[in-house]
Amino acid sequence: MIDRLEQDLSFFRHALGVRGYRQELLASNIANADTPHYKARDLDFKAALGAALGTMPTVPPVRLARTQPGHLGGNGAPPFAGAMRYRAEYQGAVDGNTVNMDVERAAFAENALQIEALISFVNHRFRSMQAALQGQ
């Protein structure tokens, strides 16, 4: 019973995870709108969701080789590293920054709406399950 529930909801869980991470990336772009040489990044949503669901081959996380005890391990690759893309430059800036505030804000608002939609889908699933359980 519980495993069915998990099966039913795992898609939403993964989708929310990817959406949440994309929201973080977009927030990073907005935060670094004035940082010289910063390159705006975004997720290839399809690839990231595929990686999260395990339906798409993923790039194995790149780790630093530690051949001496004094070497630092590094933080490893961020989640969905294989699906991360640099945004195509829209208008060049002298300081090498490629953040376009309008694009980032639009994407941020759109992604927020997508998250809200996902949450209402999950809520709807719960409500229909509850209705089925009550058998009325």
Next chain:
Amino acid sequence: MSDFRIFAIAGSALTAQSARLNAVASNLANADSVAGADGRPYRAKQVVFQAMPVEGGGLGVRVTQVVESAAPLRMQYDPANPAADEKGYVALPNVNVVEEMVNMISASRAYQTNAEVMNTARALMSKTLTIGQ
């Protein structure tokens, strides 16, 4: 969105932008100062931003240093001024008031946007907490 990283990212941007606003305020306040605290003419200060990795992915921003503008000082002919040199010129700060105003507007807009990002993240999180209710 997990681990409140988005708040760390937007929060670091708020800190950085307010540091920039501080620099602008001090530049504007000293636009006509003859001598700074160290006795030398005041030089316009500029903050330097750098992307800062946040634990678990995402990039915040931090101020790495405050640099002084290398632009030449404004020389004003005013022989009556006690701070004038032997030729009668007074060295005034190299603050460009127009530039500072533009900088100020840019910083305040960026601050607002990052505050909005935080608000959106907060709204989404409280929505997430109501799942299944």
